[in-house]
Amino acid sequence: MIDKRRQNADEAVAGIKDGSIVLIGGFGMTGEPRELCSALAARKVRGLTIVTNNAGSGEFGIGLLMKQGCVDKIVCSFPRVPGSVIFEELYESGKLELEIVPQGTIAERVRAGAAGIAAFYTRTSWGTPLAEGKEARTFDGKDYVMERAIRGDVALVKAYKGDRWGNLVYSKSMRNFNPVMAMGAELTIAQVSEIVELGDLDPENIVTPGIFVDRVVQLEALYA
Amino acid sequence: MTKLLNRNEIAWRVAHDIPDGSYVNLGVGMPLAVVNFMPDDRDIVFHSENGLLGMRNLKPGEEPDPELVNAGKRPVRMLPGGAFFHHADSFLMIRGGHLDFAVLGAYEVAENGDLANWRLPDSKGAPAVGGAMDLVYGAKKILVMCEHNSKDGAPKIVKETKLPLTGRDCVSKVFTDIAVIERTGDGMIVREIIDGMSFNELQDRTGAKLRLANDWKPLVTPDLPVEEMTPRAMRPKQPTPQPIGKNANG
Numbered sequence: 001m002i003d004k005r006r007q008n009a010d011e012a013v014a015g016i017k018d019g020s021i022v023l024i025g026g027f028g029m030t031g032e033p034r035e036l037c038s039a040l041a042a043r044k045v046r047g048l049t050i051v052t053n054n055a056g057s058g059e060f061g062i063g064l065l066m067k068q069g070c071v072d073k074i075v076c077s078f079p080r081v082p083g084s085v086i087f088e089e090l091y092e093s094g095k096l097e098l099e100i101v102p103q104g105t106i107a108e109r110v111r112a113g114a115a116g117i118a119a120f121y122t123r124t125s126w127g128t129p130l131a132e133g134k135e136a137r138t139f140d141g142k143d144y145v146m147e148r149a150i151r152g153d154v155a156l157v158k159a160y161k162g163d164r165w166g167n168l169v170y171s172k173s174m175r176n177f178n179p180v181m182a183m184g185a186e187l188t189i190a191q192v193s194e195i196v197e198l199g200d201l202d203p204e205n206i207v208t209p210g211i212f213v214d215r216v217v218q219l220e221a222l223y224a
Numbered sequence: 225m226t227k228l229l230n231r232n233e234i235a236w237r238v239a240h241d242i243p244d245g246s247y248v249n250l251g252v253g254m255p256l257a258v259v260n261f262m263p264d265d266r267d268i269v270f271h272s273e274n275g276l277l278g279m280r281n282l283k284p285g286e287e288p289d290p291e292l293v294n295a296g297k298r299p300v301r302m303l304p305g306g307a308f309f310h311h312a313d314s315f316l317m318i319r320g321g322h323l324d325f326a327v328l329g330a331y332e333v334a335e336n337g338d339l340a341n342w343r344l345p346d347s348k349g350a351p352a353v354g355g356a357m358d359l360v361y362g363a364k365k366i367l368v369m370c371e372h373n374s375k376d377g378a379p380k381i382v383k384e385t386k387l388p389l390t391g392r393d394c395v396s397k398v399f400t401d402i403a404v405i406e407r408t409g410d411g412m413i414v415r416e417i418i419d420g421m422s423f424n425e426l427q428d429r430t431g432a433k434l435r436l437a438n439d440w441k442p443l444v445t446p447d448l449p450v451e452e453m454t455p456r457a458m459r460p461k462q463p464t465p466q467p468i469g470k471n472a473n474g
Contacts, residue, residue, distance in 0.1 A: 028293065077353055088350070102356075103315065108315065123319070123361035127391065171291050176310065
């Protein structure tokens, strides 16, 4: 029997190793799997590389992971958002490595990793400082930059509803990076507002099929 | 004295340049105001990079929903016919050439269409690029809106930009507080100038060489308030003091 359900956030993040590459869904506060991040922070893992769009708001979720010293490096497109004080402190004191990646390139690097594509060429960032040191190539008269795929050891995502097979549906714009990150890691952990019975989610509407998901935990949002 | 357009008035002018049926992305900052001034008789589908098509700003008094925000993390609402999708599809739309227009802000636009809008060389803080580099080569046309001159009077439309680039050879049209300027293979063509300003004055305030279109028009907008009309981004609330990892069921 497949049962991906976990009892609580701590059990859901059990076994994540030091030095892991962790993909984290969300766009600003919307869709950020804050409670899973906080549970991971409580486990005091070290040396994580996190791949996510923003660098956390406030001292919870991604912010707490950084505050607790779990993160060595962040790969993101836009670290500074309202309330990203922890990031700013660590970055300015040189305690956090930052790799800035255009937003669509993050999404595509993770998608490529999920799809078994090692690298791809994109127009994005050609001719800019972010293309320095990267292979460039011309196709049909247009210039492209090569980008490598990202494959996560772990993905932390947030969804609206899930079932014991790991199928997920989202709510409005909380979807954002979550389905992409969910596809891109060896171990994908989803926090949902509600776990429903198998069959309650309409197969026509499932956004993340359970094949991508390893653990599902129902959590109330502690941080509104 | 000549009255310069304020940001809402520039946004109004941009909005009225976008034809019925267009799919449009608005960059964060100044361009977000464009959605407030769309003529009612046009179906314009606004794309937001975080996975929305068919969004509009909240109406006054409308309750914000933390699960429904735009690229600037500001609360929005959906029109009937709107759709949600994930980030890889959203940037596929952007990077694959599916959008008709993107409206972006600028630090500088060069004569050759180069755009610099993401970082100043003397910036102290961490760099942040967001989706700007995806948009510049992705959308069919890039419309730029900005003040014509910076606070110290330096032109933002320049012969050549030395700032870190967002993209090369990508800008189609620039809307400023004093003019509408189209970039063509034939150089920078002035389409509209505000009332009371001569072409020579405009040229003096511009770093790039301009040409006046034969059929140029006065740049006219309704008088609009200076205040920003877009709801602010939501800020994180204080966490409720509960044990981390508490199960929803108890």
